[in-house]
Amino acid sequence: xxxxxxxxxxxxxxxxxxxxxxxxxxxxxxxxxxxxxxxxxxxxxxxxxxxxxxxxxxxxxxxxxxxxxxxxxxxxxxxxxxxxxxxxxxxxxxxxxxxxxxxxxxxxxxxxxxxxxxxxxxxxxxxxxxxxxxxxxxxxxxxxxxxxxxxxxxxxxxxxxxxxxxxxxxxxxxxxxxxxxxxxxxxxxxxxxxxxxxxxxxxxxxxxxxxxxxxxxxxxxxxxxxxxxxxxxxxxxxx
Numbered sequence: 001x002x003x004x005x006x007x008x009x010x011x012x013x014x015x016x017x018x019x020x021x022x023x024x025x026x027x028x029x030x031x032x033x034x035x036x037x038x039x040x041x042x043x044x045x046x047x048x049x050x051x052x053x054x055x056x057x058x059x060x061x062x063x064x065x066x067x068x069x070x071x072x073x074x075x076x077x078x079x080x081x082x083x084x085x086x087x088x089x090x091x092x093x094x095x096x097x098x099x100x101x102x103x104x105x106x107x108x109x110x111x112x113x114x115x116x117x118x119x120x121x122x123x124x125x126x127x128x129x130x131x132x133x134x135x136x137x138x139x140x141x142x143x144x145x146x147x148x149x150x151x152x153x154x155x156x157x158x159x160x161x162x163x164x165x166x167x168x169x170x171x172x173x174x175x176x177x178x179x180x181x182x183x184x185x186x187x188x189x190x191x192x193x194x195x196x197x198x199x200x201x202x203x204x205x206x207x208x209x210x211x212x213x214x215x216x217x218x219x220x221x222x223x224x225x226x227x228x229x230x231x232x233x234x235x236x237x238x239x
Contacts, residue, residue, distance in 0.1 A: 175215030
């Protein structure tokens with residue numbers, strides 16, 4: 001079974017479209033799935049819309065008391081997810097729901113693959129209608145993560161992972177780059193990138209702020225610091 005985690009904050013306009021398209025795509029592929037909407041007390045009533053959708057679609061809703069961040073929303077949802085495969089997708093339709101099907105297919109067709117990342121930075125992937133300033137920030141953010149992983153789109157928030165790869169793993173819910181946390185910390189054999197075209201949101205407002213940039217830099221500092229400590233520990237152990 002597949003559990004699709006959808007963090008939301010003020011996404012009442014796009015959530016019904018996402019759920020409809022996602023359910024249709026998964027049904028056509030013959031995939032059993034649930035959609036777990038995690039709402040951070042959206043002022044626009046997103047949680048109520050999600051609960052209405054639950055009457056017609058395989059949707060469950062987790063209401064949180066305040067805007068606590070995308071990464072922590074995913075971490076809070078993990079214990080509630082019922083699937084052996086766990087996906088994360090944005091609610092604003094920047095991640096095309098139909099692209100999730102080939103990503104899941106990589107896991108179903110190859111037991112050695114434990115993590116599949118939707119990638120903008122491999123052949124076939126790309127970006128549409130995104131301001132050049134945001135594209136530049138994305139490129140720089142990925143370059144900064146190169147020392148942690150060979151994954152080309154390490155800042156992607158669109159991924160599918162086997163539950164077993166997260167067992168015993170403590171994810172640090174800083175900011176909104178939960179994909180990097182999973183890529184850097186999960187215990188997986190193979191990781192595969194599948195191309196998709198990122199499309200800028202057509203409704204609502206971006207939640208990207210300077211605070212998120214600082215949170216990302218903090219996240220990198222922690223991950224690099226831990227990586228250095230691990231390397232020093234191994235060297236000392238061989239000494």
